[in-house]
Amino acid sequence: MLIYSLLSGVLFGLYFSLIGLGLNLVFGVMRIVNLAHGDFLMLGAYCAFWMYTLFGVDPVYAIPVAFVLFALIGLPLYYALVPRLLAARDPEMLSIILFFGLSQVIEALSTIAFGTSEQSIPGSELGRSLRAFVGWLAGHDIESGPIEVFGQSFPSAWVMSAIASLVAVAFVYFYLYRTRTGYLTRAVMSRRDEALATGIDVHRISAIAFGIGIALASIGGVFAPFMLGSITPAMGVDATVTSFAVIVVGSLGSPLGTVLGGLVYGVSYMLVQTYLSSWANLLPYLLLIGILLVRPSGLLGKRVRLA
Amino acid sequence: MAPVTAAFAILPSVYSNHLLLFNFVVFLTLAQGVNVIYGFTGYLPFGYVGFFGAGAYGFSLLVMHLHAPPVLALGAAGVSAVALGLLLTPLLRLSGAYFSIANLAASLAVLHFISNPNLEPITRGPYGVSLSGVFNPDLAYSIAVAVMAFALIVVVYLRNSRFGLALQAVREDAVSAASAGVDVVRVRVYAWLISSVIAGFAGGVYAWYVSVFYPETVFGSDYSIFAIVFALFGGVSTIIGPIVGVVLLYGVYNFIGFSTPQYFQLIYGALIILLVLFLPQGLISFVKRRGVDVP
Numbered sequence: 001m002l003i004y005s006l007l008s009g010v011l012f013g014l015y016f017s018l019i020g021l022g023l024n025l026v027f028g029v030m031r032i033v034n035l036a037h038g039d040f041l042m043l044g045a046y047c048a049f050w051m052y053t054l055f056g057v058d059p060v061y062a063i064p065v066a067f068v069l070f071a072l073i074g075l076p077l078y079y080a081l082v083p084r085l086l087a088a089r090d091p092e093m094l095s096i097i098l099f100f101g102l103s104q105v106i107e108a109l110s111t112i113a114f115g116t117s118e119q120s121i122p123g124s125e126l127g128r129s130l131r132a133f134v135g136w137l138a139g140h141d142i143e144s145g146p147i148e149v150f151g152q153s154f155p156s157a158w159v160m161s162a163i164a165s166l167v168a169v170a171f172v173y174f175y176l177y178r179t180r181t182g183y184l185t186r187a188v189m190s191r192r193d194e195a196l197a198t199g200i201d202v203h204r205i206s207a208i209a210f211g212i213g214i215a216l217a218s219i220g221g222v223f224a225p226f227m228l229g230s231i232t233p234a235m236g237v238d239a240t241v242t243s244f245a246v247i248v249v250g251s252l253g254s255p256l257g258t259v260l261g262g263l264v265y266g267v268s269y270m271l272v273q274t275y276l277s278s279w280a281n282l283l284p285y286l287l288l289i290g291i292l293l294v295r296p297s298g299l300l301g302k303r304v305r306l307a
Numbered sequence: 308m309a310p311v312t313a314a315f316a317i318l319p320s321v322y323s324n325h326l327l328l329f330n331f332v333v334f335l336t337l338a339q340g341v342n343v344i345y346g347f348t349g350y351l352p353f354g355y356v357g358f359f360g361a362g363a364y365g366f367s368l369l370v371m372h373l374h375a376p377p378v379l380a381l382g383a384a385g386v387s388a389v390a391l392g393l394l395l396t397p398l399l400r401l402s403g404a405y406f407s408i409a410n411l412a413a414s415l416a417v418l419h420f421i422s423n424p425n426l427e428p429i430t431r432g433p434y435g436v437s438l439s440g441v442f443n444p445d446l447a448y449s450i451a452v453a454v455m456a457f458a459l460i461v462v463v464y465l466r467n468s469r470f471g472l473a474l475q476a477v478r479e480d481a482v483s484a485a486s487a488g489v490d491v492v493r494v495r496v497y498a499w500l501i502s503s504v505i506a507g508f509a510g511g512v513y514a515w516y517v518s519v520f521y522p523e524t525v526f527g528s529d530y531s532i533f534a535i536v537f538a539l540f541g542g543v544s545t546i547i548g549p550i551v552g553v554v555l556l557y558g559v560y561n562f563i564g565f566s567t568p569q570y571f572q573l574i575y576g577a578l579i580i581l582l583v584l585f586l587p588q589g590l591i592s593f594v595k596r597r598g599v600d601v602p
Contacts (some may be wrong), residue, residue: 071512081584088587092403093351097539100532101579108573237528241415244408278425286417290408293397 005274012152013266014282015220015227018165018261019239020246021172022216024258027247028189028243029209030082032095036103038239040070040214043106044113044221045231052121058129059121062222063164072285074211082210083203103236110233118230123157126226157226165224165262168216172255175212185209245284249291311335311550312456314497325444327561329516332451333509334557337534338549340505346543347465347537348498349478350399353531354414357395358388358503360526363512364421367436368429377441381450381511388507391417392500399495422522428447435521438514447516454508454529461501462546474498519555533557536575540582542589564581578602 023037047069081098088094169208176182184205187195195204220239225231228239242265250261265284272283315325317330322328326584338357345351365387369380398409420426422433428434465471473494485491510525517524541552556575586592 027404028342033407081580084584088583091348091350093407094583094587096351096353096404096407097536098538098580098583101576101583104572104576104579106576108569111569112573241411245412248405248408278423282416282419282423285412285419288412289398289409289416292401292405294428 001274002197003210005270008154008158009267009270010263011158011261011266012227012270014160014165014243015092015223015262016246016261016266017250017262018161018168018223019220020243020250020281021168021255022213022220023240023243024247024250024255025172025209026213027215029185030086030206031092031192032085032101033092034213035099035240036106036236037214037217037243038236038241039103039106039110040217040236041221042110042226042233044070044218045224046110046119046221047218048222049119049121049231052125059225060128060130060160060221061217063074066222067215069215071211071215074214075207077214078207078210079203080235081216082206082225102300103240107233109235114233116232118279119225120230121225123155123226125158126157126223139185141250155226157170161223161227164183164219168219169255169259172216173213176255181208207225237264242284244287245260248288309440309483311459311546312559315455319536325448329444329448329451331557332448332455333513333555334533334537334553334582335550336451336455336458336509337506337530338538338553340502340509341534341538342462342543342545342549343458343465343505344498345538346470346545346548347474347478348495350495351407351535352410352502353535354412354528355502355506355534356526356528357410357414357417359510359513359530360414360417360421360522361391362388362507363514363520363525364430364436364510365507367438370438370441371431371436374440376400377443377447377515377586378450380441381508381515384511385504385507388503388510391507392503394521396496396499399492399499400460405561406567411528411531414528414531415537417523418526421526426600430522433522435519435524436514438518441515442518444516447512451512451516452507454505454512458505459546459552463504465544468495472492500524532541536579539589540578542595543548545591548589548591555590 022040023034026032026034026037040228044062044066048059049280051057051062052059053067059296085091085095085098112212112291174182184195184200185208187198188202188205188209192202196204224235225238227236246261246265247258248261249260249264250257265287268283268287272279315328315335316329327502337355340358341352341355362384366377366380368373369383370377370401375383387575395410395413398406398413401409408554421430424432426432427434465474473484473489476489477491477494477557513525514520523534537552537556538549539552541557542548560571561575563574582589588595
């Protein structure tokens with residue numbers, strides 16, 4: 001029981017860090033709060049859902065499609081909203097309200113387009129084609145049953161989204177620490193005005209980070225039907241709050257901090273769920289406030305957030 | 308201020324939809340409460356509804372368990388909101404978005420605490436509160452108008468006093484304000500508690516007026532967000548800005564919001580985006596830019 005809840009906490013924790021990753025990147029680079037983060041996740045979930053329903057496509061293939069699609073949406077969206085916002089007197093506060101407005105628009109449009117009924121994708125569909133491929137290599141069929149991890153069995157979708165999250169974290173880490181654009185991105189993160197003064201095209205760097213941020217949210221959305229339950233246009237708000245809890249527990253700017261935040265969140269959520277289930281939904285909020293007050297810069301943070 | 312109070316005191320005898328008028332009064336009060344904390348100190352309270360809910364439950368607990376008369380219970384509503392405000396003062400150490408998010412988390416934590424089934428003997432848990440014994444919408448409406456007048460008086464005071472000036476100085480630049488002799492921490496805490504007591508009274512009178520409600524009703528994030536958007540739409544740190552915002556936006560909401568909520572949501576979201584991008588100081592800044600001084 002204890003081992004089961006610990007391990008499922010780790011699997012969910014990795015998924016939660018995938019959800020928080022994009023938000024962390026956007027906040028770290030632009031110092032703006034993307035309250036519409038969860039709504040991009042919702043759109044990613046619908047992207048996978050429609051690809052599955054209309055063409056019977058394995059949701060695994062929705063990952064690259066969603067990534068490219070949302071990165072391309074993110075670039076013009078950045079130029080439409082953010083430069084004007086950053087020119088205002090109090091961009092950090094106004095961004096909360098601006099992106100709240102954006103989240104309302106997205107939610108309203110998706111309600112008009114998709115209706116309010118709950119949709120889902122059967123869990124066995126995720127990775128169907130991968131299984132077929134592995135089965136062809138191994139010479140026999142692979143069942144879509146649960147996967148054993150350390151003697152405990154979990155739905156295969158949980159394990160697959162945990163693996164996808166690890167890949168996404170590795171991708172962001174590689175981008176930030178091993179590419180030239182990532183190097184410039186880190187420069188903008190640490191000192192925006194000095195980065196501007198040294199001739200870095202701050203808006204181009206930020207636009208790319210914004211695109212990657214919402215593309216990561218949409219990937220989180222592809223797995224949402226398997227991890228968060230059925231999808232509706234209104235699911236974005238909860239996803240946003242969860243991602244905030246995750247990135248605040250971790251710390252800003254570093255993808256590893258987000259992973260740590262996700263793991264702390266996931267494991268403590270599962271533990272409370274198992275042993276004190278009636279108080280479980282209180283936990284994320286208390287964790288969030290507690291961490292903010294005790295260690296305002298997050299578990300791995302260097303920055304100070306005090307007034 | 309006097310015209311608004313007078314208008315809402317007289318309107319019930321002219322216009323028959325009392326609930327709608329009552330909601331207007333509640334939002335006018337909450338928008339002014341947000342104005343006190345956001346307009347004058349720059350802290351954006353995303354979990355402002357926590358005080359509203361605390362007020363509603365403070366009122367209900369006294370009425371349910373001690374059978375207190377409603378007016379006395381209203382005092383308890385204010386006290387419980389201030390108690391929550393005091394409990395949350397450490398949040399004021401956080402800056403910017405961190406404060407807003409921690410405040411949102413705090414209001415959700417209070418919601419989940421109160422609606423916990425284990426507390427059913429005390430708060431009725433998730434099953435909601437029923438106060439049919441003290442049901443008296445006419446009196447509750449009058450008191451709500453009085454609470455709104457109180458909120459307006461507070462904002463008028465802040466606009467015209469040394470204390471309000473000190474708050475605005477701290478909002479602009481805390482370090483300079485401190486070196487000019489303003490006790491930064493103290494004025495912030497005062498503003499925070501004042502705005503919490505306004506929401507607490509509003510919550511108490513709301514509980515009295517509707518008399519049957521669930522935890523999700525009085526802790527719904529819609530209250531915080533509506534109040535913030537209304538205040539910002541009109542223009543914060545003025546007296547009439549939030550009033551204009553509530554009358555226009557909540558008016559639109561009641562006009563189309565009930566029949567086609569998603570279209571209202573769309574218009575409302577688009578309005579917010581345009582507002583932040585083009586008029587970040589609210590509608591009032593239209594007039595202000597032309598050199599007219601707005602109270």
